[in-house]
């Protein structure tokens with residue numbers, strides 16, 4: 001079961017709640033009983049591999065006009 005992190009805006013405490021994903025957006029009471037809580041976004045690291053850019057071929061044998 002995924003765990004979600006919430007922060008209580010009343011006592012400024014953060015807490016985690018294990019709940020089904022379907023209830024992830026449902027309000028969660030803080031351990032102290034406050035209902036004014038906000039759900040924190042867990043650190044979603046979108047790791048992307050850098051696009052491998054192939055270097056454009058430069059030059060060749062005909063740079064100085066000595067061939068061909």
Ligand SMILES: [Zn+2]
Pocket residue numbers: 008009010011012013030031032033034
């Ligand atoms: Zn609280």
